[in-house]
Amino acid sequence: MTNHDEAAAVRPLTLAWVSRHLEVGERVVRTEVLRGGITAEMRRLTIGTRDGGTRDLVLRTFVDPFYMERAEDWLDREAGALTLLTGTGVPAPGLVAVDPTAAHCEYPSLLMTHLAGRTVLDDEGSERRVPLLARQLVAIHALRPAERPRKYVTLTTADTVVVPKGADAAAWAAAIDVIRNPAPPYEGRFLHWDFQPGNVLFDVPPSKPAGARITGVVDWAAASWGPADLDVAHCSTNLALLHGPAWGLRFTEAYEEAGGVLAAATSERLYWLVRDGLACSEEVQLLAQSWQKAGRTELTTRVVEERLDAYVTALMDALG
Template sequence: MTNHDEAATVRPLTLAWVRRHLEPGERIVGAEALHGGATADMRRLTVGTRDGGTRHLVLRSFVDPTRQGPAEDLLHREADALTTLTGTGVRAPGLVAFDPVAAHCEYPSLLMSHLPGRTTLHDEGLETRLPLLARQLAAIHTVRPAARPREYVALSTADTVVVPEGADAATWAAATDVIRRPAPRYEGRFLHGDFQPGNVLLDLPPEDPAGAGAGAAVARITGVVDWAAASWGPADLDVAHCATNLALLHGPTWGLRFTEAYQDAGGTLAAAADERLYWQVRSPLAFSEEVQWVAQPWWEAGRHELTTRAVEERLDAYLTSLMDAPG
């Protein structure tokens, strides 16, 4: 088996487990580390087929503890989500197998099909990609699972907020007071839990890799990955999470525009302005606790201008814009 880099090496027990889930006559002929993930080691496995061709699988392994909870819980949630999405209009990987307690592998792992496309975090072409993202998220929220996933859990609280250096303390205090109130009542929806550009695969014209220019009109989403945080809760939560990511990646205005685009795509948010604000500010306040962790994958993807300090400044500007927005 050929490894494209040392990080792609698959441990012996895990390799044997993967082989047991291949078709007769198939073999693993290569492995490549997939970068950009923040919660698990990801590898793309090349499988040689009986007819001499190849296909790909993706292996997710939780090597280290995560901020999101036990690996067993995350893998069960992802496996359930992938099963739920089979046959829906939402393109997601197909579940092949999972070992949530590392009964067969060195680490808790999940094996799934590989989707075409790639992520893009460039500023160029965002005008075209924004409505694609909004329509995709609205489609996810129309999924009605036979068995509901677990209710969302807010991992951050008003007491864990970290005010960035130089931010207006009064603005942050006012935003923090918003989430001290009980969460508004909501109509539940099937949530991705981490919907953002880094988890959306795109087919972009090869002559226009950033998705800009005339060719960008044919850009399309080929799939959505990383369903380990799937849950049941308010659509506002997913929208706010993606909007915050866009604000930090591309500037505060894009966070506000995504919320509008989601509604233009037919998505429904909380009816009352104070309820919408609750969900809108909860996301950037949660990001304040882990700015460095959030920025690291973007740096590794080539966005070297997004230093921890630069992301903190955008976070402050975005939160301020939310608090200043008319009701």
Template sequence: MVAGEGAGHVGADLGDRGWGATRAWVEKELSEAERIEDVARLRGGWTSEMRRLDVCGPDGRRSLVLRSFVKPFYARHAESLLAREAAVLRLLGGTDVPAATLVAADPTAQHCDHPSLLMTLLPGAVRLGDEGADRRAELLARQLLRIHRLPVTAEARPRAYQAWTSPERVRPPETTDRPELWQRAVDVIRREPPAYRACFLHRDFHPGNVLFAGDGDGLRISGVVDWVETSWGPADLDVAHCSTALALLHGVSAGMDFAERYVAAGGTPAEDRAAHLYWRLLDALAFAPDAEKVAVPWREVGRADLTPTRLTRRLEGYLQALFARYA
């Protein structure tokens, strides 16, 4: 999800094209004197449609974010996804993690046209350009460590992590000239998952789900969004996911450096090289064959250079670099 910059204006009427019930639900969650003044579509989402709702009332203006699951596949799973995000946002409310405040949730579309969640708008914007990527990666590593160190009671723990691919589901690029590299990577994830010490995971932590504000020495992370996949599992899996995204966005070296940045921040990924390789490949192979799933929203916010061909080259280069360092 992308907030702030990159929003497309929709207009004040949320009632068009089958959104009337959703609008009525949102209005019931506002104070009696407030009204929706404007609506803007937030670009960069894949699983859900995101809208910024500008609300005005006697106490001034404020902005909310409406997440709605419209695509049939995600709508079928929306109950668990939105219930998890609502629970996580409540949990994070008492921490120093910059997350949105939950306003209301309708995971089963009992009142809305689509399963939906309403929350506050966080300041800042996603920044995906190459300029300043190193400094942002340092901040990402520190933020991820703070997430992993959150104290969570056994009762409040999210579900155990789920793998997003399997040996049978991996599809190498049709045009690859390195089929042996892909087969080698698939063979690694055929093994049983390594033992690990579990912690609280964002599970989808990458530059597209982090908002930044300020510049230079004042650059800071102003928000972390998209908590629908929050899980309990190995820190290496979150490190792996952000590493893959950085490799695709900024090049192989950026992806390879992130684990070291995490360690420099105080994190402790798996000491066993084979275990670390397993988690890194388990994540990277989920992007096959060409990372188009993430490329579409990234291109929407300005990274038109991330063509399928370029992403395939970067993904293959990243796989090769992982074997060179950890095998």
């Protein structure tokens, strides 16, 4: 096996497990670290085939003790979601194998097919990508699985919100009051529950950037059943922090323009949008670090905090 770099090496037990799920005569010939993951290590495995060609697989491995506590649940959910998505037209990876309890690998792992394309986090071209994101999310929400995934879970409470330094105190106090209320009623939908630019792959032809298209949606570990507003809110927050607050507000419009249906009442829409914005207040540093590693070096923790403050304030001004 040839390593792209030292960190790319697959651990011995995991490599043996992977090998057992390959076709006869195939072997791993190259490994490469995929950057950008927060909760797990991601590697692309190039497989040498019997006819002298190659194909690629992706290996997800949970090694951080904090995330390993949840790895079994996440990997079971992702495996179930990938199985459900087979043949639906949603461009998701195909499940090859899963070892959620590390019965065969050094750490909990999932092996899946590799999708073409790359994540695109740059500001340039966002006006073309946002409608594509909206249409893709509408398609996901249109799925009616024979077996529903488990109900969504949100962990943020009024007491866990982290108000950024120098934030608009009145706006944040009002936003926190919003999530003190019970969740509004909703019509359930199949949710990705982490749909955002970092989990969407694009093909963007260098000679024709306007011809960008989505080639894959990855990281289905949080797949759930819940309100479409929740998925929309999460993508809106990420867009606001990546590209500026106006893009967060724009995404809800793009979703409806693509045929998606959101809560009818303004107060209900505000609840979900604010809930996700406040949830991100607890993860600002992690988000900033992952985006910096992906090339957005200007998105320091402070910059992301300032954008989150501006976005929450804009939500309260527009809908509060």
